[in-house]
Amino acid sequence: MNFPIAQRIADLRPSDIRLMTKECERVGGINLGQGLGDLPTPPLVRDGAIKAILEGQNTYTPSEGVSPLRLAIAEKLKRDNGLDVDPDKEIVISSGTTGAFAATLTALLNPGDGILLLEPYYGYHLNTILLNGLEPQFLTLTPPEFSLDEAALNAAVRPNTRAMVLCTPSNPSGKMSSAEELAIVERVAERHNLLIISDEIYEYITYDGRQHISPASVGRLRERTVSIMGFSKTFSITGWRLGYAVADAALATAINLVNDLLYVCAPSPLQYGAAAGLQAPPEYFQSLRNEYQRKRDIICAGLHEAGLTPLVPQGAYYVLASIAHLGFADAKTAALILLAQTGVASVPGSSFYQSSSGEGLIRFCFAKDDATLHEAVKRLSKFRV
Numbered sequence: 001m002n003f004p005i006a007q008r009i010a011d012l013r014p015s016d017i018r019l020m021t022k023e024c025e026r027v028g029g030i031n032l033g034q035g036l037g038d039l040p041t042p043p044l045v046r047d048g049a050i051k052a053i054l055e056g057q058n059t060y061t062p063s064e065g066v067s068p069l070r071l072a073i074a075e076k077l078k079r080d081n082g083l084d085v086d087p088d089k090e091i092v093i094s095s096g097t098t099g100a101f102a103a104t105l106t107a108l109l110n111p112g113d114g115i116l117l118l119e120p121y122y123g124y125h126l127n128t129i130l131l132n133g134l135e136p137q138f139l140t141l142t143p144p145e146f147s148l149d150e151a152a153l154n155a156a157v158r159p160n161t162r163a164m165v166l167c168t169p170s171n172p173s174g175k176m177s178s179a180e181e182l183a184i185v186e187r188v189a190e191r192h193n194l195l196i197i198s199d200e201i202y203e204y205i206t207y208d209g210r211q212h213i214s215p216a217s218v219g220r221l222r223e224r225t226v227s228i229m230g231f232s233k234t235f236s237i238t239g240w241r242l243g244y245a246v247a248d249a250a251l252a253t254a255i256n257l258v259n260d261l262l263y264v265c266a267p268s269p270l271q272y273g274a275a276a277g278l279q280a281p282p283e284y285f286q287s288l289r290n291e292y293q294r295k296r297d298i299i300c301a302g303l304h305e306a307g308l309t310p311l312v313p314q315g316a317y318y319v320l321a322s323i324a325h326l327g328f329a330d331a332k333t334a335a336l337i338l339l340a341q342t343g344v345a346s347v348p349g350s351s352f353y354q355s356s357s358g359e360g361l362i363r364f365c366f367a368k369d370d371a372t373l374h375e376a377v378k379r380l381s382k383f384r385v
Helices: 016-027 043-054 067-081 096-108 123-131 150-156 179-192 249-263 268-277 282-305 331-342 356-360 370-380
Strands: 091-094 114-119 135-140 161-167 195-199 225-230 243-246 309-311 318-322 361-365
Touching (some): 016 331, 043 268, 114 123, 282 318, 331 361, 356 361
Parallel strands (some): 114 161
Antiparallel strands (some): 091 243
């Protein structure tokens, strides 16, 4: 039988990230495309989840999450983000940051509302926006600095724009929003009464002594910001699907209503594992930064050696490399040729742009063990145009 598909997914397209992963598997290559970190999970987190399983914490939890985790998050937010929140009313645990983002869009915006994305953007943000019937709107930031200009941001806001997405540190660019740029966001958001949705999943992966700034901690942004955070990257538990939204109580109540309908609750024992992880000493988080900075420097040096031009990231664990000087027709062609020649998978920059600006870029993920990363760099050195 031939049933039509839903109109709401008519504009969705499979991600080139998935495509490159499949191609990489087909040739038995090294996957520096998809963000599949292979670092070990900290014992504190692992053992916390195991203990919860053994103690029978295996049933439904409140849709907003278990109390020990919400309390631990509130303490973390005060300590590391400068945010004083009510753990009972202003935190919602969800199925990953993607789940928190989906629940936020569904709860707070209406079909036809405009939502502004900064290019390069995270592809899941765009597809979730489309799935919710919202109108994606774009402002392209210029590499290598990807700086935010107030006049350009103000001009990008349309009459139907109701929200703006920030991703800091950014996937895919590694750009971190500065205090000055967040002050720009505050002024524009107040001028146009915008909701700010801030994806901060990479908040603990920052380089060269830079400090992550949560947008909600700047000026009067707190009341109009939904901060979306999680544990996947910090604790190398991408498959656990644990994230959370932090917002004013009225907004959090609405988000939790949708969160309950979509996901019921996040996995019970894994919530206890994350709560245990948040008790890690400051040294753990500094060690995480140091480890990823070292890996960043390995991949950037390798890209230089291969004749590619890395746009050195300020945070997160991806690096965009410029291929504009190599003469490829487009980024997808470049990524496929690179994979065929070297056995190393990347992701076309076009996956992160609506404009043509991404055709001169490809993205690499460096959240890999040292042996894999060094082998990838060795293979990349054989790249020839």
